């Protein structure tokens with residue numbers, strides 16, 4: 001009976017499909033020739049995996065730091081490490097955090113919710129998951145082995161999902177200045193349930209933000225908001241992991257609960273702040289944005305989170321108000337979009353919101369002109385006919401705040 005089951009479609013779907021899709025997905029970027037070689041490897045891999053699936057054996061090696069065993073060491077591995085923290089199991093024959101395949105002699109009794117064994121979280125192989133293993137993730141950060149299967153991120157939209165928000169405290173800056181950029185997650189009425197941890201990247205403008213010398217993060221640092229909601233009951237229950245790369249303009253972070261045994265908080269709002277130092281010459285907008293986000297609860301379940309960006313500049317005209325994305329987007333209607341001649345701006349609200357002024361900018365922040373209402377009105381029209389094809393920003397000032405909209409000019 002078991003033999004027949006192996007021939008069924010259900011079995012093929014269960015075991016063969018995931019094995020097929022993984023390697024082929026990664027091979028897409030490879031050349032035809034290497035793809036051919038890869039196909040041979042894949043077929044070998046299938047045969048091997050098939051045997052493993054039948055006999056119940058698993059791959060028996062650990063690459064120290066690659067806790068989720070996907071081929072790369074990054075901040076997602078920190079989340080997995082945090083989930084396994086303080087657990088104990090069999091030590092490896094050789095205790096080493098060196099970047100090479102470390103034979104795994106005995107599996108641990110515990111597994112992650114996705115089935116992966118806890119032995120992978122013991123980066124140095126001494127039989128305990130603790131801070132020393134986190135240091136190995138740091139040492140081996142961004143190293144890869146074999147075929148990398150990219151980590152899953154769960155990005156949402158500002159309209160539908162909680163936002164991982166970056167917001168400059170004061171968006172007007174000057175050369176050499178130290179500036180604060182606030183980090184918050186979710187908002188009132190759009191909160192996070194059962195927070196265990198979040199991994200994300202902050203992509204930043206390397207031309208305008210000073211490098212931090214010698215692997216320090218002195219010009220790009222993070223500090224928790226005291227007693228924030230991610231701390232929950234008791235202070236400093238949330239921890240941070242920070243990896244800064246000035247060359248590519250990426251700071252990767254993981255924020256995680258210190259212990260899985262403590263009550264897991266739910267909530268929304270400020271988490272912390274970044275402090276960044278401007279270059280001696282600032283050109284245009286200084287931009288920062290969140291990306292590659294994965295929020296998890298203790299079961300590794302990940303709701304979608306919307307990324308966001310913020311900008312700083314020396315000149316207020318260069319600043320496009322990005323805070324408006326948090327305002328009720330339905331309030332302001334801009335149509336048609338894309339446009340060829342007239343664009344209407346209409347306030348849908350039944351409240352007393354009225355348009356006072358509309359400024360027009362290019363995407364690069366160049367100011368093109370203003371339309372000022374002789375008296376505040378619920379509707380305004382702007383003529384785009386004379387503008388060249390491209391994307392434009394409208395900054396719409398009302399008595400209830402400033403909104404921005406992108407409008408495309410069609411050829």
Ligand SMILES: [Ca+2]
Nearest residue numbers: 066068070072
């Ligand atoms: Ca990994």
Ligand SMILES: [Ca+2]
Nearest residue numbers: 122124126128
């Ligand atoms: Ca260890």
